[in-house]
Amino acid sequence: MTHGAMAEFLPAAYERLHAYGPEFGGDEEGNHGLTNHGPMAVEVMVRRGLDVDVEAWLDRYVRRLAELPGTSAPIRPGEWRSALGQARRLPDWAAYFRHELTERPWRDVLAEWWPRLLPGIVAGSTHGVIRVGHAVRALCGTSAAPARQTLDELAHGLAFWAARHRELAGVVAPEGALTPRRALPAVTRLTDQSGFIAHRLDRLERSPGWTASLRALEPAASAEEVPARLESLVDAAAEAYLGLGHGSPVLLVHAATAPNAVRHVLPVLPSEQWLPSLTAAWAAVSAVIATYAPARPAPSAEIARRWPEPTREDALQRAAEHGDEHVLKFADTAVEAYDRTGDPDLLAATLHAGALIGRP
Known part of the structure; x- marks a missing residue:
């Protein structure tokens, strides 16, 4: 348009x-x-x-x-x-x-x-x-x-x-050596993933692996590295939906869409706010993964093969035809990640979201 x-x-x-x-x-x-x-x-x-x-x-x-x-x-x-x-x-x-x-x-x-x-x-x-x-x-x-x-x-x-402001206790800046692709599966899952998100977050803050999961991500060395680091985080979270989405099809969409929102706000913010934005975005992603993602992922490669050679236009059009608001937002995010990386699994993830989430 x-x-x-x-x-x-x-x-x-x-x-x-x-x-x-x-x-x-x-x-x-x-x-x-x-x-x-x-x-x-x-x-x-x-x-x-x-x-x-x-x-x-x-x-x-x-x-x-x-x-x-x-x-x-x-x-x-x-x-x-x-x-x-x-x-x-x-x-x-x-x-x-x-x-x-x-x-x-x-x-x-x-x-x-x-x-x-x-x-x-x-x-x-x-x-x-x-x-x-x-x-x-x-x-x-x-x-x-x-x-x-x-x-x-x-x-x-x-x-x-x-x-609705709700601060998470135990949030620390990344200081580890893991890339987003490796840090995401390493996030410690809550043993008890029951109840509303507010109840899960209460348990998350008391869980022993929470702060360690946040520390594990490799930090950005400077503010200038933050946009690319956030993009890598979005890419990894969108692709991870293939193996994790069945755990909570709607909530796990936000592991990708939340950091993508932060990424798009960065250019209008002072650069001194960029590093804290990365810390917060990673905490949000980790909280969603810890409280909703299954401990045992499904076979991503097998799921991706259900949609051979999808195109970006097909992914967007199918989201439009589906009509669910989460499918639309996730397709927008994942197709943007595909445009950066050329990874066809990101397009498959959009179609998988449409299969997992019911049509309105």
């Missing part, structure tokens, strides 16, 4: 979606619900120019969503720490960031809030950072002045991340 078409259609889709909250379902406190992927999936469909009737997709999707509640009390600039992780303050956070983004350039707001939110990268099963990443891609994807609705989408993404 051209920049002009993206600039015209995407804001209208965002306008429609912003009547709804970032989650739906869950208990009376709003916990353990499902994430509204509408804005993220639509950004992929529009940017990729996929052969999808986006309006019809939205007609179907919004029927599942819950309306965004009204605000309760303003978040004051000097009081934001006490509101972090307060799910009921989500509408207040959205109002706060909408105001910030009308007062200052969006890159300045993001640079201020990225290091504040980064320790809570697992917020909302990593969907906070992913939604921000897609919003940044939309903002960077047009040469025109940002549309109000696209800035609002960044506000909603930041608000979700802030309201």
Whole structure:
């Protein structure tokens, strides 16, 4: 899709979606619900120019969503720490960031809030950072002045991340010798992989192998190495889905899409934030793998042979025909990894995701 078409259609889709909250379902406190992927999936469909009737997709999707509640009390600039992780303050956070983004350039707001939110990268099963990443891609994807609705989408993404902020204990910077391809399978799995992600993360922080798994990755020697290191991490996580995806087809998609979101935000961040971003991205990937990936992978090569010689166009088109938001986001990420590496297993992984995840 051209920049002009993206600039015209995407804001209208965002306008429609912003009547709804970032989650739906869950208990009376709003916990353990499902994430509204509408804005993220639509950004992929529009940017990729996929052969999808986006309006019809939205007609179907919004029927599942819950309306965004009204605000309760303003978040004051000097009081934001006490509101972090307060799910009921989500509408207040959205109002706060909408105001910030009308007062200052969006890159300045993001640079201020990225290091504040980064320790809570697992917020909302990593969907906070992913939604921000897609919003940044939309903002960077047009040469025109940002549309109000696209800035609002960044506000909603930041608000979700802030309201669901959840820091992981035991996070340390990488200091080992393993490449991402070798470090991923070495992540220690939780013995008890039961319950909601919040319960699993509580157990993860108490598990003996958690911090050691984080240390095992080879560090970047400088900020300049971080983009390539993140790309390698995305590539390894996307390919690993072939052997791991059956363990939790939906959750394990995020082992690739979360670090990819971080990778795409890097260019608009000060370079001094890049090394901490790699540490956080690796912690997010490791947390997803530790809490959801099976201890015994399936035979990846055998699974890849089920889809002989797929093309990137075929992978994207099949994702479009499938229609599930996770399949769309994973295909977007894995095809990008394929464009970097030429590894056909990454295309097979997108088709495997479509086979594991039910059609909507």
